[in-house]
Amino acid sequence: MKLVRVIDEQGSTHYGSQGKDGTTTRIEGCIFGEYSDTGEVITVAKLLAPVQPAAILCIGLNYRKHAEEGGAAIPEHPVLFMKMPSTVQNPGDAILLPKQLASTQVDYECELAVIIGKECKNVSRENALEYVLGYTCANDVSARDWQRNGGGGQWCRGKTFDTFCPLGPVLTTADEIVNPNALTIKTELNGEVMQDWNTDDMIFDVPALIAFLSGSTKLVPGTVILTGTPHGVGFARKPPVFLKDGDEVTIEIEAIGRLTNPVQDEAT
Numbered sequence: 001m002k003l004v005r006v007i008d009e010q011g012s013t014h015y016g017s018q019g020k021d022g023t024t025t026r027i028e029g030c031i032f033g034e035y036s037d038t039g040e041v042i043t044v045a046k047l048l049a050p051v052q053p054a055a056i057l058c059i060g061l062n063y064r065k066h067a068e069e070g071g072a073a074i075p076e077h078p079v080l081f082m083k084m085p086s087t088v089q090n091p092g093d094a095i096l097l098p099k100q101l102a103s104t105q106v107d108y109e110c111e112l113a114v115i116i117g118k119e120c121k122n123v124s125r126e127n128a129l130e131y132v133l134g135y136t137c138a139n140d141v142s143a144r145d146w147q148r149n150g151g152g153g154q155w156c157r158g159k160t161f162d163t164f165c166p167l168g169p170v171l172t173t174a175d176e177i178v179n180p181n182a183l184t185i186k187t188e189l190n191g192e193v194m195q196d197w198n199t200d201d202m203i204f205d206v207p208a209l210i211a212f213l214s215g216s217t218k219l220v221p222g223t224v225i226l227t228g229t230p231h232g233v234g235f236a237r238k239p240p241v242f243l244k245d246g247d248e249v250t251i252e253i254e255a256i257g258r259l260t261n262p263v264q265d266e267a268t
Contacts, residue, residue: 165226
């Protein structure tokens with residue numbers, strides 16, 4: 001099933017099931033518990049990010065080719081950082097380039113996002129996928145100047161500006177993606193392909209990440225895990241390519257869809 005979170009023409013927010021023809025029918029119940037498709041057609045006024053995350057856990061340097069392009073060693077353990085839930089942006093809404101804490105090096109990063117559906121702690125790699133509700137597209141937008149030079153050695157300042165985590169357009173439930181590490185993943189910038197790879201290049205695959213992140217740590221339903229980006233990011237290009245006002249970025253992942261956001265300067 002492809003789940004969507006929408007605002008209908010009456011201004012109410014619902015979960016829905018998106019059919020192959022684009023029709024959306026209302027979901028009854030809780031997506032983190034028992035739910036069903038009512039069959040009632042919803043007129044969608046606005047598409048929202050498919051989840052409001054309880055937490056956003058992010059993995060850096062998790063694709064071999066991306067580590068190579070940045071001159072980084074292959075990590076021994078997953079490299080963890082976090083984004084605030086307030087970074088989430090809806091499909092179609094703008095990525096805002098920071099002006100108050102100005103950045104001239106805002107970058108795109110296509111990522112597979114994993115949505116935890118059941119509370120878990122200390123899960124094994126073998127059982128990890130049992131706790132996944134589904135998957136969506138993510139753009140781990142990154143202000144490289146703040147990430148590298150303005151964060152005191154931590155990445156969070158450059159990663160957690162408002163709108164720096166677009167998610168969507170749908171949440172594809174886990175039953176439709178048997179192997180999350182066999183999906184094509186790409187980024188288009190103004191129609192030009194910038195990243196085009198496969199999730200099989202992850203250093204730590206999705207089950208390994210869930211096992212690691214749940215170690216001595218409770219993951220609650222609604223936790224979003226960003227699993228890293230492949231090579232082709234803007235900062236590694238010669239010359240570098242950074243986002244600017246008027247750009248349009250699309251993240252596409254096999255079996256999920258296309259997440260598109262315009263880019264605008266933050267109002268000051």
